[in-house]
Amino acid sequence: MRRGAKYALIALAALAALFGPLLTHNSFIRDIWVLVAMWGAVATAWNLIGGYAGGLSLGHAAFFGIGAYTSSLLYLDYHLSPWLGALVGGVAAMLSALVIGFITIRLRGPFFALATLAFAAILGIAATNLRSLTHGAEGMTIPFAPSLAHAIFASKLAYYYIALAVLVVYLALTWWISVSRFGYYLVAIRENEDAAQALGIDALRVKLAATLLSAFMTALVGSFYAQYRLFFEPTIFATSLSTQIALFAIIGGLGTVWGPLIGAAILVPLANELQSILGSSLPGIDAFVYGALLVLAILFVPNGIISMVRPLFAERPLLPAGPVQAELEIEACAIEERS
Amino acid sequence: MTVALFIQLLAAGVLLGGVYALISIGLTLIFGVMRVVNFAHGEFLMVAMYLSYYLVTSLHMNPYLALIVVAPGLYLFGLLVEIAIIKPTIGRSDVVQVFATVGLSIVLQAGALMAFSANVVGLNVPIANALLHLGWLTIGVPQLIAFLAAMAVAAGLFAFLGRTDVGRAIRATAQDRGAAALMGIDVPAIYRLTFALGSAMTGLAGGLLMPIYSVSPTVGEQFVLVAFVVVVLGGMGSVSGALIGGLLIGVVETFSGFVIDPQWKQAIYFLIFLIVLVVRPAGLFGVRGSEELSR
Numbered sequence: 109m110r111r112g113a114k115y116a117l118i119a120l121a122a123l124a125a126l127f128g129p130l131l132t133h134n135s136f137i138r139d140i141w142v143l144v145a146m147w148g149a150v151a152t153a154w155n156l157i158g159g160y161a162g163g164l165s166l167g168h169a170a171f172f173g174i175g176a177y178t179s180s181l182l183y184l185d186y187h188l189s190p191w192l193g194a195l196v197g198g199v200a201a202m203l204s205a206l207v208i209g210f211i212t213i214r215l216r217g218p219f220f221a222l223a224t225l226a227f228a229a230i231l232g233i234a235a236t237n238l239r240s241l242t243h244g245a246e247g248m249t250i251p252f253a254p255s256l257a258h259a260i261f262a263s264k265l266a267y268y269y270i271a272l273a274v275l276v277v278y279l280a281l282t283w284w285i286s287v288s289r290f291g292y293y294l295v296a297i298r299e300n301e302d303a304a305q306a307l308g309i310d311a312l313r314v315k316l317a318a319t320l321l322s323a324f325m326t327a328l329v330g331s332f333y334a335q336y337r338l339f340f341e342p343t344i345f346a347t348s349l350s351t352q353i354a355l356f357a358i359i360g361g362l363g364t365v366w367g368p369l370i371g372a373a374i375l376v377p378l379a380n381e382l383q384s385i386l387g388s389s390l391p392g393i394d395a396f397v398y399g400a401l402l403v404l405a406i407l408f409v410p411n412g413i414i415s416m417v418r419p420l421f422a423e424r425p426l427l428p429a430g431p432v433q434a435e436l437e438i439e440a441c442a443i444e445e446r447s
Numbered sequence: 448m449t450v451a452l453f454i455q456l457l458a459a460g461v462l463l464g465g466v467y468a469l470i471s472i473g474l475t476l477i478f479g480v481m482r483v484v485n486f487a488h489g490e491f492l493m494v495a496m497y498l499s500y501y502l503v504t505s506l507h508m509n510p511y512l513a514l515i516v517v518a519p520g521l522y523l524f525g526l527l528v529e530i531a532i533i534k535p536t537i538g539r540s541d542v543v544q545v546f547a548t549v550g551l552s553i554v555l556q557a558g559a560l561m562a563f564s565a566n567v568v569g570l571n572v573p574i575a576n577a578l579l580h581l582g583w584l585t586i587g588v589p590q591l592i593a594f595l596a597a598m599a600v601a602a603g604l605f606a607f608l609g610r611t612d613v614g615r616a617i618r619a620t621a622q623d624r625g626a627a628a629l630m631g632i633d634v635p636a637i638y639r640l641t642f643a644l645g646s647a648m649t650g651l652a653g654g655l656l657m658p659i660y661s662v663s664p665t666v667g668e669q670f671v672l673v674a675f676v677v678v679v680l681g682g683m684g685s686v687s688g689a690l691i692g693g694l695l696i697g698v699v700e701t702f703s704g705f706v707i708d709p710q711w712k713q714a715i716y717f718l719i720f721l722i723v724l725v726v727r728p729a730g731l732f733g734v735r736g737s738e739e740l741s742r
Contacts, residue, residue, distance in 0.1 A: 164545055211725050217541040218484040219683075222675050223724050226717045229672060233714040347668070351549055358546055392560030392664075399553030406546050407535050 129268050138264040142336065144376045145271035146329055151356035151368030152278040153325035158354055159363035160291060161318045162298030164217065167208070167224030169349040170231050171201040171323040175330025176340055177235065180248050183258070190259040194331035201327030202320045209316045216301070225347055232345030247341035250334065259335045267336050274332065275369070278325060283365045294318055295363070326353075359405050361412025370413055451583050456701050458584060464697020465594030466659070469652040470670055471677040471689040472601060473645035479684025480621040480641040483533060486548040488674055489667025490555035491646055495521050495653025496662040497563060503570055503657070510570060510658050511592065517654040518647045525646025529639050537638065552667070559664035569661030589658040596655050600648060601690050608686070617641055621684065672713075676720040 129141040150172065157163045178200045179193030188196075212223040235242045242248065254262045261267060285291040293314045296304040305311050334340055343349075360371025378401075382394035409416065474488045485491070495517050502513040532551055536544045577588035608614040619627040620637045628634045660666070677696050681688025696716050704712040 162541075164541055166545075166549075211721055215724065218545055219679075219724070221545055222484070222679065223721065226672070226676070226720050230714050230717045230721075233711065233717075237708065237710045237714075351553075355546065355549075358542055362542060390561050391564065392557040395557035396554055396561060399550055399557055403532060403547060403550035403554060406543055406550055407532070410539065410543050 125272060129265060135264060138268065140377055140380055142264055142268045142271055144373050145268060145275045146332060146336070147353070147356055147376055148369040148372035149271065149275040149278050150326055150329045150353050151360070151372050152275070152282055153322045153329070154353050155282065155357045155362065155364075155368045156285065156294075156322040156325075157315070157318050159357055159367070160285070160294040160298065161315050163213075163315060163319070164221045164354065165224045165322075166221045166347060166350045166354065167226075167228040168322075168326050168353045169345050169347070170204065170208075170224075170228035171326035172330035172333070172349065172353070173228075173231060173235065173342075173344040174201045174204055175327030176334040176344055177242060177248070178327070179331035180250055180334045180340075181241070184248070184250065189257050190331060190335050191257075194259075194328050197331050198324040198327045201323040201330075205319050205323035206316070209319045213312055213315050213319065225350065228345050228347065228350055232342050235342035235345060242342065245342060247339060248334070250338040252338060260338070267332075271329075271332060274329065279365060279369065281325075286365055290314070290317075298363070355402060359402065359409075359412060361414030364412070364414050367412050367414045370417075374413065455584060456705055457698065458586060459590075460698035460701030461694055462586065462590040462594045462697070463701060464694035465597040466590070466652070466656060466693075467673055467677050467697050468690045468693025469593065469597035469600060469655065470649065471674045471681070471693050472597075472604065472686055473648035473652070474674050475678045475681065475684055475686060475689040476604070476648070477642055477645040478678065479686075480617055481533070481537070481638050483536070483544060483642075484548070485533075485645075486545060486671075487528075487552035487555060487667075488649065489669075489671025490552045490559075491521065491525070491649045491667075492653045492656070492670055493559060493662065493664065493667040494524060494555065495650040496657050496660075496666060497559065498650075499654040499657040500568060500570065500662055503572065510572060510574070510654065514651060514654040518650040521650025521653070522643045522647035524650075525643040526639060528646070529642040533642055534635070534638070556664050556667070563664065565664060567661045567663040570658050572658065574658060587659070589655075593655040593659065596651065597690075597693075600651060601686065604648075604686055613640070673716070676716050679720060680723050 125145075129138050132138060150168070154165065154168050158165055175194065175197035178197030179190045182188040182193040182196060183190050208224065208227045212220055212227070215223055236245050238244070250260070252260060254260045285294075293304070293309050296307070296309060297311045297315060301311050330344075333344075356371035356375055357368040358371070359375060360369065360373075361367025375398075379394070379398055382397055386393045386397065405413075470492060473491075474485060477483055477485055498520055499510060499513050499517050502508045502516055503510050508516075528551070532547055536547045574588060579586045579588055579591060606614075608618055616627070616632045617637055617640070619630065619632060620634055620641075624634050627637075673696065677692040678689055679692075680695065681690070681692030696719075699716060699719065700712045703715040707715070
């Protein structure tokens with residue numbers, strides 16, 4: 109019965125995702141559908157390193173921005189189709205992830221967060237000041253010339269289905285990783301890096317691989333964002349964007365396949381609603397309410413919204429965490445003593 | 448570059464560095480004792496600057512006299528934040544610790560936007576533009592006062608941590624909270640005190656900055672990154688490290704702003720930041736291992 113309920117829910121979500129945006133002609137609401145799919149995809153990419161490997165990146169705006177700038181510059185200056193430009197941007201982001209990875213990958217917790225934050229900040233300064241390349245603070249404008257080759261469309265629906273396809277691929281990839289050896293390595297590293305090393309996992313290499321993959325995935329969506337908005341500024345590298353990406357995943361549920369999407373699906377419409385209801389009455393009140401909700405969610409639902417939903421679909425009642433944890437610890441002690 | 452110019456730049460850099468040190472000391476103290484990185488630190492500074500601004504403009508207080516209100520005000524503010532938000536995160540995962548204060552920074556910025564609007568405002572008092580001429584060397588008076596105050600605060604903090612019983616209890620908690628608790632130290636009380644004290648220092652910094660810089664709801668963003676750089680450079684948790692790190696960054700920023708383009712000076716110290724993380728993640732004066740580096 110419960111297994112049935114779970115599949116019914118997934119089928120319902122799939123139907124909603126496929127046909128939902130067709131039910132409205134309101135372009136504001138269609139925009140929200142696009143944004144949910146897009147931020148859901150970025151948060152899913154972040155989740156690989158932030159959720160599964162436990163590296164709290166506050167610099168994913170760097171990869172997002174690299175994707176946006178690379179495809180746009182190649183399109184505007186060399187007339188390369190953004191479809192290919194996005195791939196080049198993904199590779200560029202991987203190269204940057206390799207550089208920053210060597211620096212940050214050995215750092216843990218807040219130090220990793222700070223180092224990634226500094227990395228994105230440097231790129232933001234570079235994008236503002238390399239005016240001949242990036243047009244500086246005035247930002248990049250892509251002329252509206254709809255065609256498939258230009259990856260510019262008159263209808264929001266086209267953007268939506270592209271974003272949805274990317275999202276589905278990312279979710280499938282995350283699911284596949286979560287049941288693969290690679291995924292177990294990542295979780296082992298997150299839970300106890302020293303123990304994982306002791307068991308023979310090359311922690312640095314595995315984390316670096318996850319970072320590269322996550323950077324590539326994030327940059328692709330960055331290119332999508334550029335093609336969708338047709339305008340962006342160096343603020344694309346802002347810490348607030350990195351934070352936003354991380355918060356989608358955290359509020360939804362870290363280190364789970366569906367969590368980041370759930371987070372985006374709740375927070376994106378929430379932020380938009382708050383802005384349209386409250387924003388005009390007093391500037392800032394929408395962000396205030398939003399921020400307060402985030403703090404409460406982090407303090408009281410640290411495992412994400414998915415942790416509240418999950419027990420409903422468990423096939424057998426979940427064991428209380430306490431005794432199992434204790435048992436595992438006793439086992440770990442026994443192993444330690446033997447070795 | 449002439450000698451005179453070199454000395455002028457050095458003086459400006461050292462004075463700027465004193466301000467940076469003052470902003471960073473509270474952050475590093477809190478990290479050293481509680482192992483909490485306060486990502487809302489810049490917003491604490493912003494709150495202090497607005498408090499100082501309104502005391503000066505509405506009550507016509509002297510900006511330096513206003514410090515008597517601003518520092519205790521931020522002490523109280525820090526105390527409330529510790530009880531409401533920081534205490535529940537102690538002992539929890541990195542995610543909770545990092546993002547609780549990230550969320551707090553969003554709330555404080557938005558709150559300031561609601562209360563004070565996005566306008567950039569500054570103090571228009573005579574002392575803000577006062578200059579001191581020492582031969583061919585020219586120094587801004589508010590900068591000099593901020594620098595001297597930073598040195599005095601650092602000296603006071605050293606004396607407090609080194610010579611008083613409470614100071615010893617704080618250091619003991621920083622070294623080993625478990626052992627400190629066994630020695631009868633009330634660790635949660637020490638945490639409250641440390642967080643409030645660190646906030647009060649940020650309050651002092653904000654009050655001293657107000658005659659020099661203007662304030663807006665996002666002012667914290669420009670200073671918090673510098674504070675992180677200074678704290679990591681000096682060694683997370685090291686007060687003397689923050690002092691010397693602050694001076695170094697101030698001098699580097701001033702010289703790089705002159706030699707290269709001023710627009711790039713921030714990039715320079717972020718670069719230094721990353722280099723420090725690669726070469727010596729514990730910072731110049733940090734205890735090895737405090738940076739939680741993978742082996």
